[in-house]
Structures are given as structure tokens and as C-alpha cells.
Amino acid sequence: MSMTPPALAAELAFRAKFLRIACLVNIVLFVLLVGGGTVLVTAVARATGASTAAGDEKEIRAVLEAQATAWNKGDLDGFMGGYWNDDQLTFISGGDITSGWKKTKERFEKRYKADGKEMGKLAFSELHVETFSPNAAMLRGKFELTFEKEKDDAKKTARGRFTLILRKTPDGWKVVHDHTSAEEKK
Structure with a gap:
């Protein structure tokens, strides 16, 4: 199945936009996981008495x-x-x-x-x-x-x-x- 040039351009534009959004979501999730992990480790250390x-x-x-x-x-x-x-x-x-x-x-x-x-x-x-x-x-x-x-x-x-x-x-x-x-x- 072959696409017409306008359809191909629209498909490529959609994929590029999708990839940008996916990358941004991955970055946000990474920052949340690292930040949340740091808070969690600190809270666990304090809660278990390892450090108060x-x-x-x-x-x-x-x-x-x-x-x-x-x-x-x-x-x-x-x-x-x-x-x-x-x-x-x-x-x-x-x-x-x-x-x-x-x-x-x-x-x-x-x-x-x-x-x-x-x-x-x-x-x-x-x-x-x-x-x-x-x-x-x-x-x-x-x-x-x-x-x-x-x-x-x-x-x-x-x-x-x-x-x-x-x-x-x-x-x-x-x-x-x-x-x-x-x-x-x-």
C-alpha cells in the first residue's frame, strides 16, 4: 500500500509529534521516580531508626x-x-x-x-x-x-x-x- 505525498507528510508529522510527547512523558516520569525514590529512602531511613x-x-x-x-x-x-x-x-x-x-x-x-x-x-x-x-x-x-x-x-x-x-x-x-x-x- 503506497501513500500519497500529503498523506505521508501528515503521517510523519504525527509520528514526530507523538515521539516528542512520549519523550517528554518519559523525562517527567524519570524525574518523579528519582525524586520520589529519594524522599522514600530518606523517610524509610528516618522511620526505621537508621537515622533520626x-x-x-x-x-x-x-x-x-x-x-x-x-x-x-x-x-x-x-x-x-x-x-x-x-x-x-x-x-x-x-x-x-x-x-x-x-x-x-x-x-x-x-x-x-x-x-x-x-x-x-x-x-x-x-x-x-x-x-x-x-x-x-x-x-x-x-x-x-x-x-x-x-x-x-x-x-x-x-x-x-x-x-x-x-x-x-x-x-x-x-x-x-x-x-x-x-x-x-x-
Whole structure:
């Protein structure tokens, strides 16, 4: 059976339109399935207790408590245990960006462990944890670092605020990004 040129053109136009609609429907279904699957997996993880917002917050706060305890003992390695040991770790403070766990540790050593320097006593307060998923969270808070050796009261205490982005790794929650800013001395 042969078609006339106008009938063939109409048939081809119909098929092209049908294919465009079918492709669009497939894309929409794919997006819905992926999005719905993500929501479902998250809901199941939360519902089964594999991960709960309250449990995650408790674990995240424990990371900071362990860091403060280690810092106050002069244990920089213990303090650094709260950070993601990876070259993609970022630490921002005083307008400088430090990339990588090793360089971040070296920055702390130079600033707080070098000759004549002291680590001081570290305390965290006003902590606010926001979990984004079972594997990602943000923590905002305030720090206070008190130095015993300082004679000048203006230099005796450093205070400021920080924002941490944390990721749940096989080793537990780790800081993957730290943005810390000190209050200006008055």
C-alpha cells in the first residue's frame, strides 16, 4: 500500500509529534521516580531508626564536645579528629581559605602550638544544628577561647561565631567545611 505525498507528510508529522510527547512523558516520569525514590529512602531511613534528626544532632554535638575536650587537653590530633581527613576540607577564617586536612592542622599548629603560643581553653555555646538529610548537616554556634598566659585583658579571650557543614562518613560525622570569624576587639 503506497501513500500519497500529503498523506505521508501528515503521517510523519504525527509520528514526530507523538515521539516528542512520549519523550517528554518519559523525562517527567524519570524525574518523579528519582525524586520520589529519594524522599522514600530518606523517610524509610528516618522511620526505621537508621537515622533520626534527634540522633544525628546528638552525634554532631558529641563531635564538638570531643573537639573541645581534646583542645583543652592540648591534644591537637584529637581536635582534628572531628574534621574530614581529606584534601577537600575547607577552613575559612580571617579572610583566608585553607584547603585540606593537613594544611588546616598546620595552620592550627602554627597559630596555637608554636614556641611561645598556647592553645588556651575552648568553649562552645549557642549551638544550632540543622540536618538536611541523614548524611548532611549544618551547625552554627559561638566559640570562646581563653588564654592563661596573656597579661593584656583585651587579648586574654577570643570570641566569635562559626558555621560548620558536616557529612556523615563511615567514621561518623565529620566537619567538611568550617567558616569561623572572630569578634573584633573593642
